Amino acid sequence: MTTEKRLISLSVNGELQAKIVEPRMSLADFLRIELELTGTHVGCESGVCGACTVNINGQTARACTILAVQVEGDEVTTIEGASESGEFRDLQDAFHARNALQCGFCTPGMLMMSAELLTQNSKPCRQEIREYLSGNYCRCTGYEAIVDAVETVAQTRNARVGEQDD
Amino acid sequence: MKPAPFDYVKPASLEEALELRRRHGAESAILAGGQSLVPDFNQRLRSTETVIDINGLSALSSIEESQDMISLGAISRYREIETSALVAEHAPLLKMAIPEIGSPAIRNRGTIGGSVSMADPGAELPACLCALGANFELARAGSKRMIAAQNFFTGRYETALDNDEILTRIDVPKNRVGFRSAFHEIARRKTGYAMCGVAAHGKVTHQSVQNLKMVFFGTDDTPMLAVNTISVIEGCAINDVPPAELDAALSEDLHPSDDTHGSAKLRMHYAKVLTRRVLAQFVSAHGEE
Ligand SMILES: Cc1cc2nc3c(=O)[nH]c(=O)nc-3n(C[C@H](O)[C@H](O)[C@H](O)COP(=O)(O)OP(=O)(O)OC[C@H]3O[C@@H](n4cnc5c(N)ncnc54)[C@H](O)[C@@H]3O)c2cc1C
Ligand code: FES
Ligand code: FES
Numbered sequence: 007m008t009t010e011k012r013l014i015s016l017s018v019n020g021e022l023q024a025k026i027v028e029p030r031m032s033l034a035d036f037l038r039i040e041l042e043l044t045g046t047h048v049g050c051e052s053g054v055c056g057a058c059t060v061n062i063n064g065q066t067a068r069a070c071t072i073l074a075v076q077v078e079g080d081e082v083t084t085i086e087g088a089s090e091s092g093e094f095r096d097l098q099d100a101f102h103a104r105n106a107l108q109c110g111f112c113t114p115g116m117l118m119m120s121a122e123l124l125t126q127n128s129k130p131c132r133q134e135i136r137e138y139l140s141g142n143y144c145r146c147t148g149y150e151a152i153v154d155a156v157e158t159v160a161q162t163r164n165a166r167v168g169e170q171d172d
Numbered sequence: 173m174k175p176a177p178f179d180y181v182k183p184a185s186l187e188e189a190l191e192l193r194r195r196h197g198a199e200s201a202i203l204a205g206g207q208s209l210v211p212d213f214n215q216r217l218r219s220t221e222t223v224i225d226i227n228g229l230s231a232l233s234s235i236e237e238s239q240d241m242i243s244l245g246a247i248s249r250y251r252e253i254e255t256s257a258l259v260a261e262h263a264p265l266l267k268m269a270i271p272e273i274g275s276p277a278i279r280n281r282g283t284i285g286g287s288v289s290m291a292d293p294g295a296e297l298p299a300c301l302c303a304l305g306a307n308f309e310l311a312r313a314g315s316k317r318m319i320a321a322q323n324f325f326t327g328r329y330e331t332a333l334d335n336d337e338i339l340t341r342i343d344v345p346k347n348r349v350g351f352r353s354a355f356h357e358i359a360r361r362k363t364g365y366a367m368c369g370v371a372a373h374g375k376v377t378h379q380s381v382q383n384l385k386m387v388f389f390g391t392d393d394t395p396m397l398a399v400n401t402i403s404v405i406e407g408c409a410i411n412d413v414p415p416a417e418l419d420a421a422l423s424e425d426l427h428p429s430d431d432t433h434g435s436a437k438l439r440m441h442y443a444k445v446l447t448r449r450v451l452a453q454f455v456s457a458h459g460e461e
Contacts, residue, residue: 009177029180029223031173032210051174052211059277065251066277071210075180076203076225119277141275141363 014078018043019087027074034058034069037084045085045114049143056142059115060084066122085114094121096162100155108146115142120156128167130160175213182225186311189226189338194313196222197335203227204247204286207278232285232340235259244342246285251276253284262346265304265353265373269296272355275363285339288324291331291394294365296357298325299389301342302397303353303371309341316340325394351383352376352457354450357390358442360433366390367434368442372450380410381454386447391428391439398425401447410455419444 015024018041025040032051037043037060047057051070058069061083088094097120100106107113116139123130123138130138135156136149144152178201183189193200201220203209204227212218226232232245235256242262244253253259254270273279273287273296287297288308301308301321308319310333324332333339347353357369367390374384384406388396400421405413428439 009179012180028173028177030175030177030213032214035173051214053207053274053278054211056275056277065280067281068207068277070214071206071278071281073180073203073206073210073223075182076206076227119275122276137271137362138276140361141277 012075014075016077016079017081019083019090025074029073029075031074032070033060033072033074033077033082036074037069037082040074043084043086045089047111047114049111054141054143055112056115056119057112059118059142061088061118061122066118085117088118088121096159097121097124097155100159100162101152104151104155104158106147106151106155112142112144112146116144116152120152120159123156124160124163128160128164130156132157174216175210176216176219178213178220179222180225181222182228184228186229186231186338186340187313189224189229190311190313190336192222192224193336193338196224200224200335202289202338204289205249205282206286207274207282208286208290208292226338237262240346241343242346244284244344246339246341247283248285250274250279250282250284250287254279263304263344264347265300265355265371266297266344268353268355269300269371272296272357272359272362272366272369278363284342288321288342289331289333289339291325291327291329292365293328293393294367294369294390296355296366296369296371296389299369299387299395300355300371301344302395303373303385303387304344305385306342306344308339309343310334310337311340312337318343322395322397328393348375350375350377352454354453354457356446356449356453358446368428368439368446370443370446370450372454374454376410376454376457378410380408381405386450388426388443391426391443396426398422400424405451410451413451418447422447 011026013026034048037046049055049057053068053071060069135153199221203223203225232247234245236243237258242258250270260267306321310317354372357366359366369389372386374381384402386398404417404421422443428436430436
């Protein structure tokens with residue numbers, strides 16, 4: 007069967023990209039293969055594990071469940087872009103300090119989800135953190151350290167806001 | 173790349189989408205949120221010749237209010253429904269159920285139309301829409317029809333949708349005075365499909381529950397209206413529903429089977445537990461007034 011390749015253009019980490027792709031190529035494969043942004047990890051390719059989580063137009067999404075042709079005109083941020091901009095440096099530092107990563111396979115997805123949680127809910131309790139991250143699998147840490155790290159960042163950010171208010 | 177090859181079209185209008193559907197029929201697949209379809213492609217559980225992406229159809233994305241209903245466009249996202257003030261006010265059952273669906277990242281993309289078209293036996297919204305007496309609008313080139321939620325689900329992953337149709341809108345009657353909703357489920361993890369769940373909606377007074385719709389999911393092939401259980405509950409004082417009768421009625425209403433997630437016996441046990449939670453919630457909700 008022949009399928010027509012398509013030209014897509016979109017912004018990835020603030021840079022305009024234009025590429026010709028097959029309709030069946032997922033956004034995860036597009037990022038990893040076409041753009042060599044391999045920080046977006048691919049585990050289950052069925053939306054279950056969360057390793058491929060990226061941000062599209064300000065919302066998290068599973069890059070394995072989206073076709074590259076669907077994100078035409080969209081703004082995609084991957085872990086590389088978010089790291090470079092320093093937008094959640096504090097989360098990355100807290101994961102490091104608390105040993106919230108071992109092999110690091112789940113970490114990009116965990117960070118993308120944690121960052122979104124903290125923009126929606128600046129004071130999440132541990133249960134809320136667990137629920138928000140419950141669709142992201144980690145096979146190493148047992149999750150406790152990840153929850154600790156996110157909780158620490160929430161507290162630190164709130165303390166900082168508190169100081170500014172004083 | 174895992175999926176088998178396909179063509180991709182993104183129509184700009186519903187008319188165009190329906191024409192594509194008429195032309196490609198069984199050889200086409202509608203792409204809404206893609207949260208079930210794309211994983212199925214990746215695992216080669218499914219393949220198609222033409223993917224028709226309906227995400228460009230703004231006519232299908234609104235949540236609107238009329239005199240006695242709210243109308244949800246088929247591509248309303250879970251997240252939009254969860255945060256909609258109209259839904260919170262007039263169809264709180266939907267708002268209760270959505271946090272139990274998938275991960276927040278899934279809820280940013282997945283749609284109500286996709287959920288009901290998929291008709292997963294463990295899915296939350298099909299049961300809620302049956303409990304609320306919702307109606308679905310199905311369109312094909314040149315005509316439209318309405319179908320009651322209860323008649324739409326015909327089997328495990330099977331619905332009344334024909335190959336040349338698109339589900340366009342879901343009408344939910346507004347909550348009436350004195351009516352209460354309750355939603356409970358048990359799943360292996362917060363983000364997973366339910367092993368057993370229940371959506372309930374009825375008129376609650378301090379003595380009894382009337383006009384009750386109690387719909388279970390995860391137990392049968394389709395959302396299951398528990399008719400015997402409902403008549404036991406409606407026939408008693410709300411504080412005094414005899415447990416043995418309740419359990420016997422549930423055993424008649426539900427037909428769970430064994431699978432890798434749990435035994436039929438376990439699911440039936442969950443149904444009994446959840447029914448008690450619904451009743452307790454109705455009692456305490458009434459006490460608040
Ligand atoms: C990890 C994970 C966990 C999940 N957990 C849950 C859960 O707990 N509960 C739950 O309910 N769901 C769950 N889901 C599924 C999710 O809710 C899907 O979003 C939903 O089943 C399908 O909606 P969609 O908009 O993504 O549809 P799509 O995946 O785009 O489509 C699904 C099917 O419906 C058809 N279709 C879609 N829209 C229309 C339409 N308007 N007219 C005609 N046909 C149409 C498609 O052709 C396809 O066959 C989960 C998914 C994942 C990946
Ligand atoms: S690889 Fe996308 S969710 Fe697992
Ligand atoms: S650190 Fe290895 S999977 Fe999470």
